[in-house]
Amino acid sequence: MAHHHSPLDVLLSRASTDHLVEPPPKGDDIRTILSAGLRAPDHGKMRPWRYTVIKGKHREAFADLVVEAMGRQEPDAPEAKKTKRHHRFSNMPMIIALGMHLKPEGKIPVIEQEMAVAAGAMNVLNALHASGFGGMWVTGPFCEDRILLTALGLPEPHRLAGFLFVGTPAKHSDERKRPEIDDYMAVWKGDAIKFAADAG
Numbered sequence: 020m021a022h023h024h025s026p027l028d029v030l031l032s033r034a035s036t037d038h039l040v041e042p043p044p045k046g047d048d049i050r051t052i053l054s055a056g057l058r059a060p061d062h063g064k065m066r067p068w069r070y071t072v073i074k075g076k077h078r079e080a081f082a083d084l085v086v087e088a089m090g091r092q093e094p095d096a097p098e099a100k101k102t103k104r105h106h107r108f109s110n111m112p113m114i115i116a117l118g119m120h121l122k123p124e125g126k127i128p129v130i131e132q133e134m135a136v137a138a139g140a141m142n143v144l145n146a147l148h149a150s151g152f153g154g155m156w157v158t159g160p161f162c163e164d165r166i167l168l169t170a171l172g173l174p175e176p177h178r179l180a181g182f183l184f185v186g187t188p189a190k191h192s193d194e195r196k197r198p199e200i201d202d203y204m205a206v207w208k209g210d211a212i213k214f215a216a217d218a219g
Contacts, residue, residue: 026149033148034195037155039186043074043113044152053115055146056139063127068139069118071171073108082108088164104159112186115143116171117156119178136180143183153188156181 044052053070061067073081082105089096089104108114119136123129140156147154158181161167168179202216 029149030145033145035144035155036153036188037107037111037157037184038189039112039153039155039184040189041112041186043186044147044150048150049113052143052146052150052152055142059135059138059142061135062131063125065122065125065127065132065135067120067122067132067136069116069120069172069177070143071116071118073114073116074112078111078114079109081114082106084167084170085161088161088167089159091166092160092164104161107157107184108182111184113184115183115185117180117182118171118173119180120173121176121178123176133178133180140180140183147183147185151187152185154186155184157184158182 043049049072056068056070057066059068085108086101086105089101093100117136117140119133121129121132125132144154144156162179162181165175168174168177171179173179198216203214205212205214
């Protein structure tokens with residue numbers, strides 16, 4: 020388990036990393052971590068989260084599916100890019116597909132259902148960090164491939180918000196410089212807001 024001074028320290032110290040090694044979370048650990056995703060805001064109780072875990076010997080076959088999807092969605096992609104993506108998907112300790120089970124005909128706008136999935140993914144990344152693991156959220160045009168989506172139990176109109184690479188951080192992430200909150204925060208006092216981050 021990771022040791023932090025407070026829950027707020029967990030949030031403020033999290034950083035994405037794809038320098039990941041064995042082991043990934045297992046058994047009850049991964050169930051608990053993914054359960055944190057189900058705590059995300061969910062207007063209308065649409066419950067759009069669908070998590071598919073890919074691990075062990077199945078990573079190689081799944082990497083093949085990803086590269087095939089790339090070939091359909093990015094026919095001009097260089098072979099080096101396909102090789103790199105195959106290597107990443109077949110060698111990450113664990114991959115979690117972020118399925119979005121959408122109901123366009125429902126009373127809740129689709130964008131709110133998608134935001135619930137995104138909020139769930141952030142909860143999962145925070146739970147990974149709090150449990151001593153690490154992760155990175157990855158996307159790409161291949162995530163729109165209908166054959167890949169069907170293999171993940173996501174036929175039309177359901178979609179994919181990307182994948183989480185998951186494992187144990189190979190090293191402590193360097194403390195990268197973060198934006199200053201004053202550039203992204205304002206207090207409304209009746210006049211139109213101008214953010215410092217938008218200046219210039």
